[in-house]
Amino acid sequence: MSYPTRTRLLTAAIGAAALLSAVGCAADESNRSSDSTSSQHAAESHSVTSSAAAAAQRDDFDQADVTFLAGMYPHHAQAVAMAELVPERSQNPRIRELATSIEQAQQPEMDQIAALLQSFGQPAPTTAMSAMDGHAGMMSNQQMTDLAAASGSTFDTMFLTMMIAHHQGAVEMANAELAEGRNPDTKQLAEQIITAQQSEIDLMNTLLAGS
Template sequence: MFIRRTRITTAVVAGASATALVLSGCSDNNSMPGMDHGTSSSTTSAPAARSDFNDADVSFLQMMYPHHAQAVDMAKLVPSHSQNQQLRTLAADVEQAQAPEMQQITTLLQSFGKPAPAASGHDGHAMPGMMSADQMTALQAASGPDFDRQWLTMMIEHHTGAVAMAETELADGTNAESKALARTIIDSQRAEIDTMRGMLGQS
């Protein structure tokens, strides 16, 4: 009789424990870590859109991106088309300066909620200093001193256009980062224009 009563008691206790577990599982999920199934408000809301820019800033960045892309393309031609060491060094400097600026432009445009334009497919006459497709084809077909002269002449024009675009940004833009980039472009490319004019006089 004692053994049977013990078994009954054990069964009652086990049943009570199971009931407690079931009730516990039906409790409010918010009290259990990691059990939020989206019933509460999200804490990963998108950052507020920036408002510290105007249309001039966006236009400057969207035009400067393909402008830089063409300069980088021109710079990449130099090692296989020229034996002029001074020109090779200058071309490497152009690529090393403008490729990171393209990434900076992309980041800025994204922060404005604007996509970066494609580097290819640009209209050669849409921006100051841009080379046409025919000019780029002629440059690719040249080599030696003829290539050097074409490259220097084109890049002077290209840089002059970039400086003009940057000056417009300083006059009309409002975004501090875009204007800082414009100042960098003006300072660096004016210096390179002076260097290239000197090299063109020697070639």
């Protein structure tokens, strides 16, 4: 074999070896990337599973806590809906101020209720109110429609009368929680509701007497 021929063969062999090496490195890099992605997904899955397990293992609550929270969420939602009707229908500054206070107090409590239920491993609360019509001071759909259609002093009287009954229902629910519940955070919320809403009941009775 001539020298030029041997040189060409040697050059070709070196080139082939380099190509195989590059392909091998690319495959290794792909495998490492795949392994890294799989590890990341596994870690995320483990984190989610661990969080769910922690919620399932929590035992500092009972059914009374769950019932109270699941019922108070739509109860609060209706109170907020009633308060939102006030600015366009009432000219009474004290009633307008009361409505603002109700919104500012009860919307954050709804967020707290949702967080507590989640920590208990319970489904997210719903604002569906039909199942609670006539229960614990809840207004029916017809009552809400009538309230929305009123204005002026007629609205003021309806709003105060309905909200007093609504608050009394909330206080009743909160007292049941204090008697039967176990969770300290839920019981603290119940105490907070009793204090705030009983004070507002007293104010609304005063406003109603003067209307």
